[in-house]
Every structure is written in structure tokens, then in C-alpha cells.
Amino acid sequence: WRAMDSPEIPPSDRREERPPASLPLPAAFLEFLGENGLDPALYSKADTIPRYIRLKPGMESSVVTEIESELKCDLMRVSWLPDFYAIPPEIQIAGSKAYQQGKIYGIDAASGAAILALDVQSGDHVLDLCAAPGAKLCMLADMLGSSGSLTGVDVAKHRLAACRTMLQKYSLGDRSRLFVADGTSFSILPVNSNLGSMEAFVGIEDNGSIFSEWTSKRSWKDRQKSKKAKAAGSPHLPSTSEPELIYYGKDSGLVGLQKRYVLHPSTDAAACTSGYDKVLVDAECTHDGSIKHIQKFEFWGWKTLDRRVLNVERTGNLLHLQLGLLTNGFKLLKTGGSLVYSTCSLTVAQNENVVQQFLSKHPSAELLKINPADSWPCRSGGIQKTLRFDPATSQTSGLFVAKFVKLCV
Ligand SMILES: C[S@@+](CC[C@H](N)C(=O)[O-])C[C@H]1O[C@@H](n2cnc3c(N)ncnc32)[C@H](O)[C@@H]1O
Numbered sequence: 001w002r003a004m005d006s007p008e009i010p011p012s013d014r015r016e017e018r019p020p021a022s023l024p025l026p027a028a029f030l031e032f033l034g035e036n037g038l039d040p041a042l043y044s045k046a047d048t049i050p051r052y053i054r055l056k057p058g059m060e061s062s063v064v065t066e067i068e069s070e071l072k073c074d075l076m077r078v079s080w081l082p083d084f085y086a087i088p089p090e091i092q093i094a095g096s097k098a099y100q101q102g103k104i105y106g107i108d109a110a111s112g113a114a115i116l117a118l119d120v121q122s123g124d125h126v127l128d129l130c131a132a133p134g135a136k137l138c139m140l141a142d143m144l145g146s147s148g149s150l151t152g153v154d155v156a157k158h159r160l161a162a163c164r165t166m167l168q169k170y171s172l173g174d175r176s177r178l179f180v181a182d183g184t185s186f187s188i189l190p191v192n193s194n195l196g197s198m199e200a201f202v203g204i205e206d207n208g209s210i211f212s213e214w215t216s217k218r219s220w221k222d223r224q225k226s227k228k229a230k231a232a233g234s235p236h237l238p239s240t241s242e243p244e245l246i247y248y249g250k251d252s253g254l255v256g257l258q259k260r261y262v263l264h265p266s267t268d269a270a271a272c273t274s275g276y277d278k279v280l281v282d283a284e285c286t287h288d289g290s291i292k293h294i295q296k297f298e299f300w301g302w303k304t305l306d307r308r309v310l311n312v313e314r315t316g317n318l319l320h321l322q323l324g325l326l327t328n329g330f331k332l333l334k335t336g337g338s339l340v341y342s343t344c345s346l347t348v349a350q351n352e353n354v355v356q357q358f359l360s361k362h363p364s365a366e367l368l369k370i371n372p373a374d375s376w377p378c379r380s381g382g383i384q385k386t387l388r389f390d391p392a393t394s395q396t397s398g399l400f401v402a403k404f405v406k407l408c409v
Contacts (some may be wrong), residue, residue, distance in 0.1 A: 026302040028310050029294075036347040038288070042398075045391040046295045050076070050086035052396070053093060053104045054112065056170065057083055057142055067098045080375050081112050086395075089292075102170045107135040110389035110399035113378070114282065114342045115139045117370045117387075117403050123148045124277040125190035129183040129329045132159030134166040136282055141172035149252055150176040151276070153186050157246065164247040174249040181243035183281075184324035187265040188243060189332070191253035192274050211254040211262065214247060268331055272406075275334035283322045285343035285350050286315060289398020291391055293344075322354045330358075330365060333406045338368060341402045346390060351400035352382040364409040367402060 025033075025040055033040050053075075055063065064075050064085070073091050078084035086109070093099045093106055115136055120126055120143035131137045131152035141150050154160040157180045167173035179186065243263070248254045254262055266275070286309050287293050297305040309315075326341050333339055341358075343350050359365055367385040377394045378387045381402070389399040 024298070026305065028306050029302070032286075032288070032310050036288075036349065038346050042346075042391055043291055043294060046291045047089055049089060049291060049391050049395055049397065051089050051091060051093075052078065052107060052109045052112070053085050053087060054107050054139065055083045055085065055104055056102065059103055063098070063103055067096070067104065070096050070098060078109055078112075080377065081109055081116070084109055084112050105135060105138060105166070105170065107139060108397045108399070110378075110394060110396035110401075111136055111282075111342075112139060113373070113376055113387075113389065114340055114399060114401045115143065115280070116372055117401055118143075118278050118280060118338065118340045120144055120278055121148075122146065125275075126150045127190075127276040127279045127329070127332060128152045129186065129279065129281045129325055130154060130283055131178070132156060132163050134163035136280060137163050137176075138166055138170055138172055140280065141167060141170075141176055144175060146175075148175060148277075149190050151188075151190060152176065152178045153181050153183050153243075154178075155180070155182050157244070160246060167247070167249075173247065174251040177248040177252045177254060178246050179243040180246055184321065184328050186243060186328065187332070188263060189266045189271060189274050190276055191257065191262060209259050211248070211257050211259060213250060213255055266332075271332050272335045272408075275332050275337065277334060277337045279329045279333050279337070279339040281325050281329040281339060281341045283325050283341065283343050283350075283354075285318065285322065285345040286310070286347065287344050289344045289346040289390065289400075291397060319349060319354065322350055323357055326354060326358050327362070330362060330404065330406065335364075335406050335408045337406050339404045339406070341404070343400050344398055345400070346388075346398045348382055351388075351402070352386065355383055355386065355402050364407045365404045366407055368405050370401065370403050 025043060030040055068075050071087065071091055071093065073087050075085040075087060078086055087093075093104060098104045118140075120140060122145040124144065125148055126140055126144060128137050128140055128150070132154040134152070137150070137152050144150055152160065152163055154163070160178055160180050164173070164178055167176050179188065245263070288309070294305070322343065329339055329341075341355065345351065355367070359367070367383070369385050370387060373387055376387070378389045379393050380386065381388045381400055383402070386400065386402040389396045389401070391398065
């Protein structure tokens with residue numbers, strides 16, 4: 001797999017003579033970095049990047065002192081990101097009471113910035129097209145507040161089930177619904193509150209065709225369906241192209257509605273008027289910018305990295321997948337709505353090139369300046385208005401962020 005030509009490679013991504021990384025990076029990964037103009041020395045910084053946590057909004061400030069004494073470290077407030085704190089990288093939060101009681105969750109500061117870039121307002125209908133394992137989904141739900149809706153989609157059912165657990169743990173599920181589906185073809189629009197009250201869509205008899213309150217107990221029909229899906233092949237991919245709803249909250253707007261109305265695929269024209277206000281496409285990628293993730297392969301085995309990350313077939317398909325996810329996410333956006341595309345890859349191929357290809361085919365898409373970024377510790381991407389976070393510049397994981405608006409054409 002070769003990186004595509006790029007108009008401009010950000011200067012700090014160019015290869016330079018620098019001290020070698022302390023990690024024993026395997027030859028295939030070094031070759032991947034070389035092909036993409038990335039500096040292996042980045043991977044020696046894994047132990048210097050803080051771990052970030054987000055305090056659930058609304059917690060009293062005394063909670064910070066409580067958590068500090070429990071974790072036995074200072075919580076350093078991240079000045080440019082509300083509710084975010086940095087802690088030393090070696091501190092584990094999973095065993096702490098604060099984590100178990102749903103007061104904090106782990107999320108990188110760059111990920112927090114991507115969510116702020118989306119500028120979610122109360123009342124928005126928000127779609128997260130690659131939602132699992134769910135840290136960004138939780139932050140989106142928090143930003144939404146007490147009106148609007150959140151739809152999470154992921155192709156991997158077991159990973160999306162983890163999102164459901166997170167939403168429930170942090171009491172953020174009421175306005176949410178979760179679909180196992182392919183994000184490149186998902187076409188279900190938000191439940192529009194005006195339509196919800198129309199007689200045609202509201203169920204009269206509860207004969208199984210109407211959404212009643214969500215329960216974790218599955219019906220006989222559903223159990224048969226997943227048995228069939230399991231027998232048919234991969235447990236990760238839906239066996240049909242039909243999205244599977246695995247969770248909806250009591251205020252998600254579904255309760256009382258006819259299933260066929262809610263699960264009805266939309267047209268492009270309908271999306272322009274009744275689509276999502278905000279869409280996040282945090283696309284599947286090679287994860288090479290997630291320095292801590294790459295570090296884990298030292299224990300998992302470098303062969304696993306070859307198979308999971310660098311496999312030519314997989315990486316080649318990835319570019320197609322990323323463009324497909326961005327294209328479909330944009331299709332589901334209402335006119336005037338905005339979309340954030342992000343990846344945790346540092347390559348130009350999976351970021352600027354995908355953005356360029358997408359813009360060349362979509363005259364109704366325009367890049368938007370991310371205003372709060374003026375005070376963020378990041379740099380410009382290779383295309384104006386796009387952003388790049390990386391360990392050296394930002395003290396965070398690597399993240400590319402681009403924001404688009406859907407124009408009326
Ligand atoms: C970078 S991760 C998303 C991380 C997530 N946004 C978060 O903050 O926790 C990418 C996700 O995309 C999912 N994915 C891969 N192909 C997909 C597809 N065709 N449609 C939807 N999701 C897909 C993967 O299962 C994975 O969970």
C-alpha cells in the first residue's frame with residue numbers, strides 16, 4: 001500500500017534524521033511510516049503523553065479533590081478544553097470509584113476537540129457513524145443536554161454493545177438509539193418531532209409493529225434472527241443490509257411509533273430537509289497516530305499489527321471505506337448542517353487525500369473554519385481549515401479533523 005500524492009505534507013510529518021524510537025518497531029511498520037513520510041521517533045513519546053479524563057459535566061469541584069486523593073495524583077485542568085484533566089500516563093482509572101460510579105471517563109484531549117468542533121447545540125439531531133467503543137458518543141450525548149437526539153452506528157455488534165453499556169453507565173442513553181449497520185449505506189433519518197405526532201406514524205395497537213419501552217430481554221423473534229445471522233457468517237457484520245436496532249432510550253422519540261416508519265430508508269432529498277443537524281464520521285483507519293495503541297502491539301505481538309493494521313488488502317480497502325463513510329455521512333446531513341471527519345491516522349492518504357477526493361465530487365460540501373481551534377495546541381493540516389493534533393505539537397494522540405457544511409445547491 002502506498003500513500004497517494006498529496007498537495008502538501010505538513011512539515012513536521014516529513015522524515016528527518018532524528019534519534020530512533022525506543023520501541024523496537026518492526027520492519028513492516030517502519031516501511032509503512034517511511035512510505036507515508038512519518039517519523040518513527042514519534043513512537044518514543046508514548047510515555048510522555050498524559051492520559052486524559054473528562055469529568056461528567058455538573059460534578060461539583062470537590063469531586064476533583066476526591067479523585068486526586070483516590071488516584072494519588074494531581075488532576076491538571078486542560079485550559080483549552082472544558083471538563084478535561086490530564087493525569088500521568090501510568091495512572092489507571094478503571095479500578096477507581098470515580099470511574100466505577102460514572103463520574104469520569106477516559107477520552108483523549110484531541111478527541112474532545114473533535115467533538116467541540118462539531119458545535120452540538122441542545123435540540124440537535126446528531127449522528128455518530130463509527131461510534132464504538134463510544135467515548136466520543138458519550139461526550140456527544142453530554143453536549144446534547146435535554147433535547148434533541150443521538151444516533152450511534154457501528155458495523156461491529158460486540159463493539160456497539162460496549163457503547164450501550166457506556167451510555168447506560170453514564171446515564172446518557174435517554175435520547176440515544178444504537179444501530180448495528182454499515183455506515184456506508186445506513187439511511188435512517190432522525191425521528192422528526194413534528195412527524196412523530198402524525199397519526200399515520202403513531203401506533204394504535206401494540207401488535208409488535210410498534211416500539212414499546214426498550215428492554216434488554218430479547219423477543220423470541222429477535223433471538224431467532226441472531227441465531228440465523230450467526231449461522232450465516234461473521235458475528236461482526238450484519239448478515240443482511242438491514243440495520244439492527246440494539247438500543248433506544250425512553251426519550252429517543254421511538255416509543256409509540258410504528259417500526260416501519262422509523263426503520264424506513266430515506267432518500268437524498270428527504271435527508272436535505274429532515275436529516276441530521278450534526279454528523280461525526282470518526283472513520284476506521286490504521287490507528288498509527290494513536291501512539292499508545294501502537295505501543296500495545298509490543299505485547300500483543302508485532303505479527304498482529306501486520307495482520308490488523310498493515311495488511312495491504314485492508315489498508316487499500318480502508319481508503320475506499322473512509323470515502324464511503326464520509327460520503328454517506330454527508331448524504332444524511334440536512335442542508336445547513338455540519339459534519340466532522342476525523343481519523344487517528346497521521347497519514348496524508350487517509351486524511352487530506354480523502355477530503356480532497358470528497359470535495360471534488362460534492363459541490364454542496366464546503367470546508368468550515370473550526371473557530372475555537374485558534375486557542376488549541378494543534379497545527380493546520382495540509383488543506384486550509386483542517387487540523388492536526390500530534391504528540392509533539394499537542395501532547396495528545398494523533399488526530400486529523402476536518403469540518404464541512406452542507407450548502408444548498
Ligand atoms: C476509530 S473507531 C471509532 C472510535 C469511536 N468514535 C470512539 O470515539 O470511541 C472506528 C470504528 O468504525 C467501525 N467501522 C468500521 N467499518 C465500518 C462501517 N462500514 N460502518 C460503520 N462502522 C464501521 C469500527 O467497528 C470501529 O468501531
